Each structure stands twice: as C-alpha cells, then as structure tokens.
Amino acid sequence: MTTYDEPASLRDLTAAAARVRRSVEGVIEGKPEVVRLALTVLLAEGHLLIEDVPGVGKTMLAKALARSVDCSVRRIQFTPDLLPSDITGVSIFDQHRRDFEFKPGAVFAQIVIGDEINRASPKTQSALLEAMEERQVTMDGRTYALPSPFMVVATQNPLEMEGTYPLPEAQRDRFLARVSIGYPGPEAELQMLDVHGDTSPLDDLQPVAHAHEIVKMVEAVRTVHVAEPVRRYAVELISATRSHSDLRLGASPRATLHLLRAAKAAAALAGREYVLPDDLQSLAVAVLAHRLLPTAQAQLNRRSAEQVVLEILHHTPVPDPAAQWPPASRSY
DSSP states (O other), X not given: OOOOSSOOOHHHHHHHXXXXXXXXXXTSTTOHHHHHHHHHHHHTTOOEEEEOOTTSSHHHHHHHHHHHEESXXXXXXXOTTOOHHHHHEEEEEETTTTEEEEEEOTTOXXXXXXXXXXXXXHHHHGGGHHHHHHSEEEETTEEEEOOSSOEEEEEEOOTTSTTXXXXXXXXXXXXXXXXXXXXXXXXXXHHHHHHHSSSOGGGGOOOOEEHHHHHHHHHHHHTOBOOXXXXXXXXXXXXXXXXXXXXXXXXXXXXXXXXXHHHHHHXXXXXXXXXXXXXXXXXXXXXXXXXXXXXXXXXXXXXXXXXXXXXXXXXXXXXXXXXXXXXXTOOO
C-alpha cells in the first residue's frame, strides 16, 4: 500500500485515480468521459458545474464522486428562500461568553454539493464567490480558511426551466469546467434498470481514496511540465475568444489558468509528465464554453459558444510536435 509520506509519483496518482473512476462508473453507467472530466477537475483544484435536464443523474454523479473519496461532504439544496448565511455561516451571541461565536455554514466541507444552484437568487449564489476563488470565508471582519482539498460540485437545470435564475458571469467563471451528462444509451439504461431497480448503488459505495491521497495527487499534478509553445498555444486559444465576432464576452485570464491546470491533470491521468496540445483541445469546450457570451446576432443564427470554441480550435495553429516535449535536463 502506498503511504503517501513522500510526494505522489505518477504511478501512485494513476492507480488512485483509477480506483475512484471505477467506483463512480459503477454508479454512472455509460458515461466514462463525464466521470473522467469530474476527476480531472478534482485534481486540477477546480470546481465542476453539471448542467442538464432533470433526472439524468446530475446529483447522483456529485454524490458518487463525494462518497468515493474519504472527505467531509455537505449538500446544499438551493431554493429561492435560501439565505447567504445558510451557506457561509452566521455569528451567534453566546450568553455565557458574552461574545459572538461563529457557526460555520455548509460550505465548510471538503466536497460541497450544490444541488440546483440556479434555483437560488443571485444574492445567495454570490455567497460562494469568495469560497470558490480564495478557499476562505470572511465574516464579521474575520477570515476562516476552508479545508483541503476543497471542491464545489454544483448542478443546475437549463435556464428555460421554471423557477431558475441565470448564474452571474463572475460565478460561472469560477467553475473550472461545465459538463452535460445527457441521456444514457439503450444498453446503459437497461443496465441501470438492473443495478438501480431495487436499491440505490450509493448505499454500497465505499471510499476508495483518502483526503490526504487527493492532496498528494494534486501536488503531483502541479509538477507536470508545460513547454513554452504549449503555454503560448493556450494563450492564443483564449485570445481568439476575445476578438471573435460572434462573442460579446471572451474568456478571462482565469480561464487561461483553468485550462492549463485541467490540461496538466489530464496529462497526469494519461500517465504523462508533460502536457500536449491534445490535452488543451480535448478540454477546451468544457473549460471555456460556459464563460463565453454570444452576441445577439449569433444567437439569432443559432450559433452556440461550443461551436465557436470548436471553430477557434480548428483555425488556431498547433505547435510543432518537436517543441512539445519537456527539456532533456528534466529527470523523470
């Protein structure tokens, strides 16, 4: 058994990640690419937004990921009457101490599941802004650090559903990636009837990785090498969104950082200690599309942000393969 007293090696990382992936795939049948993206976001120190119609397993995916890792988990059901203090916490006057005592809210957990996040008002949604970006909560002039690892897995219904509020741009920009689960295939749905017919598979789900393992895996991902041409390629992709005629809001510098972090995590999961342009290309839609705002004309022409990202990928020159490898001086 790996002790993880030393920094996790790539072999340790891939072995632990494979256990988590198999555990989640035992609950979410027929969606290996969705499970892989969720694990990539976790190792990239990001937050995941799951957007789809009701009943396709959004909350099930979030719960399966949370239960597969031995971390503290809190679930927040977002409703129109939810208050910001329900999320961050509240200061209560203690009669015995004659002082205010801070009672932590639901955000003080390592994995926070925000169910139907867009059913709460923008004021309540904004309570997560500081926590997601700075991993801390400031209340009454005092700052409280959040545990590590820390990940928000939020689900939301499409905006055309009744009783939903659009997420503010600043909120969307803090999610590293957005994913849609989609309907299962016929075989996967048939298997789901056998597995989920009598009991929930979550009942038997046991942790297959510990919190300290995840921390070591995150540290290993940070060491993945990104060559200068690949970094420049990432910047060119982001810059193209800011000048595209079909977009009125391009990707932010935070998006550049998120894309690179996700690419490093994807490379590590693939068993590589260096990032390739393929890693950026495979993640570009999931990492960038939810941050972009199409123009009114583009919406009339039914041009989606996903289509724009794919077009940018098609037209942006890919770096020379010889320049993508790590320098010979690095030892692996």
